[in-house]
Amino acid sequence: MEYPDPATLPAELRAALTTHTANIYRMVAHSHGMGRSFLDMAAAMLQTNSVPFPLRELAILRVGHVYESPYELHHHERFARAAGLSEDVIAAAATGAAAGVSTEEASILRWTDHLLAEHTLGEAERKEALELFSATQLADFVLTVGFYQLVCNFLNTFEVTTEGEA
Structure with missing residues (x-):
């Protein structure tokens, strides 16, 4: 499946993809409603997770x-x-x-x-x-x-x- 065209994305999601450039994030952008929340959860998994x-x-x-x-x-x-x-x-x-x-x-x-x-x-x-x-x-x-x-x-x-x- 092709990655979505950034020009067609909601502004908040398009802006998030300027710092989230990995292919998974680009593909998640197909989800206009949940894509941003996914990016936030992914960041929390890596940055604020208490598991060593x-x-x-x-x-x-x-x-x-x-x-x-x-x-x-x-x-x-x-x-x-x-x-x-x-x-x-x-x-x-x-x-x-x-x-x-x-x-x-x-x-x-x-x-x-x-x-x-x-x-x-x-x-x-x-x-x-x-x-x-x-x-x-x-x-x-x-x-x-x-x-x-x-x-x-x-x-x-x-x-x-x-x-x-x-």
């Missing part, structure tokens, strides 16, 4: 692998490296296997898979998560997994690629 950056990126990578989203993986593997995740941990995100990862990282992979498969954390997982996270961090973690499910669905549906990105 490395653990957040690990969860995002796991979602990207489960959803088989090459665009998501391309960008977030770079973010994961910038966050200090090792190549072994980045590789573990592909399978969800806990070999060679820390206890915290194994928990993130397990909880992410549980959310993806069961659509919730059970009582035992929630209790375990609250030993690592505050309630705020757990809320942000669940929102992160859910948001990136939405992102991957969007990317896959519209076949967004990195072609032409800087």
Whole structure:
């Protein structure tokens, strides 16, 4: 699908695309009513999320692998490296296997898979998560997994690629 012509977009969305230049944002601009809110949520995921950056990126990578989203993986593997995740941990995100990862990282992979498969954390997982996270961090973690499910669905549906990105 083609990217929308910026000249046809509402002024607020057109202005937002001057700073949000990645292809996903360009494609999201097809949604005149929700595009701006999506951009705001994406910014919050990256800028005000209370989940520690490395653990957040690990969860995002796991979602990207489960959803088989090459665009998501391309960008977030770079973010994961910038966050200090090792190549072994980045590789573990592909399978969800806990070999060679820390206890915290194994928990993130397990909880992410549980959310993806069961659509919730059970009582035992929630209790375990609250030993690592505050309630705020757990809320942000669940929102992160859910948001990136939405992102991957969007990317896959519209076949967004990195072609032409800087």
